[in-house]
Amino acid sequence: MSGAATVRPRPTVPAGAPTAPVPTGARRGLEIRGLVKEYVPGQPVLRGIDLDVAPEGITAVIGPSGTGKSTLIRCINRLVEPTRGEIRLHGEALTGLRGRALRLARRRIGMVFQEYNLVERLSVMENVLCGRLGYVPVWRAWLRRYPAEDIERAFALLDAVGLPDHATRRADALSGGQRQRVGIARALMQRPELLLADEPTSSLDPKTAVEVLELLARLTAEAGVPVIVNIHNVELAKRFAGRIVGMAGGAIVFDGPPEALEPVHLRQIYGGEDWL
Secondary structure: OOOOOOOOOOOOOOOOOOOOOOOOOOOOOEEEEEEEEEEEOOEEEEEEEEEEEOOOOEEEEEOOOOOOHHHHHHHHOOOOOOOEEEEEEOOEEOOOOOHHHHHHHHHOEEEEOOOOOOOOOOEHHHHHHHHHOOOOOHHHHHOOOOOHHHHHHHHHHHHHOOOOOOOOOEHHHOOHHHHHHHHHHHHHHOOOOEEEEEOOOOOOOHHHHHHHHHHHHHHHHHHOOOEEEEOOOHHHHHHHOOEEEEEEOOEEEEEEOHHHOOHHHHHHHHOOOOOO
């Protein structure tokens, strides 16, 4: 499959309105119910988030700094521990998992980071193969003895992200755009059921940001992997996402297709008018 994945548009919903349940018999994606996160007791960063994400396409989460976008992303893969609420992926609960069960669940969720999170001293190939760390014995990873099929797939992914000649280069020798391409390849190396991208373009220049998002959209569509991307740039969100979720004050205040996002919604999300 190639090209952008098809996403069914969702209607705009008012703040605090519950998300429609997944229809009986429908293929489930991500389901979030009553998600609350408090770093300080009594001061919630997330205020009872209800959200369903279909198992296809790109969902962009927009909103001002400090409104809980990154916290939401990181609660999904349990890098941040939710205070209360429920998160399910394909019907299986992610909240409450511990130890080996949590490690197995994290294998199913790829992550692309704002600051790349590569191992700087390792080669590009070794960084991509890190996406298989949850699947191979520790001794194999330590000795760099990955299965032949993993190495073959890593080369294929490097070719797909436009870095076929960079396999042996150290990660710290790459540009920002090249590093983020490696991050995308590493995330896809997991063969994830869901990919999370936390501000993947904020450290990139405008041209490179577009190139990286085009690559992310194409490769995840081809792999059939749904994406949730936390992004500040509203125009990029409208260009690449089939659905936009707007957050303000730790709550969802807009949920709909890009064409439904109007200045009145942006004022509700970001506040004020002079910046529009």
